[in-house]
Amino acid sequence: MPYNNSHMVTEILLLGFQNLHSFKIYVFLLLLIIFCVTVCENLLLILVVSYSRSLHSPMYFFLTQLSFSDILLTTTIVPNMFCVVLHEGSLISFNGCLTQYYFFGVSEALECLLLTVMSYDRYQAICNPLYYTSVMDRTFCIKAILLCWVMMFIATGTFLVTIRHLDFCGPNIIDHFFCDFAPIIELSCSDIFFVKLEDIILAVPFALCPFIVIIFSYVSIILTILKIPSVTGRQKTFSTCSSHLAVVSLYYGSLMSIYLFPNMNNGKKMLSLLYTVVTPLLNPIIYSLSNRDIRQAFTKLKSKMYFAL
Template identity: 65%
Template sequence: MEHENYMKNSNCSLASVILLSGLKGFKTLSTFIFLLLLIIYCVTICGNLLIILVVSNSRSLHSPMYFFLTQLSLSDILLSTTIVPNMLRVVLYEGSSVSFIGCLTQFYCFSASELLQSLLLTVMSYDRYQAICNPLHYTSVMDLTFCIRAVVLFWVIISVLILINSVTMSRLQFCGPNIIDHYFCDRDPILELSCSDTFIIKVEGLFLIVPLAICPFIVIIVSYVYIVITILKIPSVTRRQKTFSTCSSHLAVVSIYYGSVTCIYLFPNQKIVNKILSVFYTVITPLLNPIIYSLSNRDINKALTSLMSKTFNIFQAGRHLNLWV
């Protein structure tokens, strides 16, 4: 009743500007947090670009698993670039303003990168399932055509579904304050500002989350159940460990991704907790992914060493050439 009276006594219109209040209560640490986030962002971009460069320049890594890894790195770059630059501004100026269209654009890119990661982690688990449980049919199933079609299909599905959700959100009316108590434009904080009925958008959200996040998680669990069963059947302990090591990096990334996202839904009303967890999966996770794959993967380490050696030799050859000239 109060909400209806408020609507009658106020001028309802589309919000042209959204204010992000950011991380309150950290004024004394704003400079430190700004520098820390800036370093993390630079390391994240460099680390993921390095993964892409190493995989692209090493023929030994031209396999489906590493192809999907490069796509995961691209999604990490998209996620970090969507969130961190504006977050730096929020921290530095203790808040930031963004146009309503800009807010929806950030929501679109953020959602696309997050859901793309979910689907990529799923197809990577399927790749491990085929490699371990059906090794004889692996090359015929996981060929280059399948990989490219899968990634293109992921992008098309995600782009269309999120676009529909974003267009519906753009038609909402905002009658109250236009301040979001967050450091980026997520769906729920935007809906909290609206005085319109958001039931349809929440239903659309289910059509996004269920097929693109929950179902993929179930597929990952089923894949690893079969993988574990197959590994336990291997008589040699050494072979078991070697086989499982091919899944360790992927399993670690899956645990971090779904662990942080699940915790968000376990504490829906805890804004401080949600902010911290959001920082983890939007800022820290893109940083950890290339580190996890580079530290625990011998093939990537070997290819990285080879690439650095070639780069050093080229540099030395160019230096000697300059000396002779």
């Protein structure tokens, strides 16, 4: 029920997928399978990289951080979706809604930065191979990851404090399956100009600039690959970054579609599903299927566990 303007919002009603109520059992089972597979495969990827010494390199270290980010994202969004689907909508406390948005924002912005660091790693490996080990040393990698995590928690937390100072008088209904920025501030009865301005300002260093760095890195990579005389050499070199390029395209493609076409309500939900549910599921699959080293390390780990039993 919507709240009157004289009352402050204490609960949020997430409407979810109103056109799928007749299929809610099947949707729930599908989401449950996706959730379990996503968590298990990302944990398995972290285990494989940690176990195999041959994978103790910057590229795979960053890949484990991406898996941590994907686990954070899927555990933030999907469990509450179970209630939304089964009960044809779900009530969530206002503070719980803001908490969900906080961890969602951290994981999304963190993924942008991680994909940027990974593209920089591929740039150094292909365009400056002689200096790769000196530039991408262990100290740099640890500092880069710590900086990414700390920046995301602080920046998102600061932004959340700004949102928390708004007045939310109602209504209390969000036509979405999770608490995103735009649906939340639409419930506010305060002036939201400065909040939107802060959102745009934060998007520059944490979304736009990383995207520009990724584009620059891959333009340089492609130009370097084209200079390789043999076709086999070009194919082998490009294969080392093809999986990362596929993940970047999937993630940024869906994310940009959301914000370029903000008025597509049903389409927006489907696109949101793509980068909140499907992307964490596909990331480890894309990397493992296209990477021979990961497949070999997984086989060795499986054999060792088999003989141990």
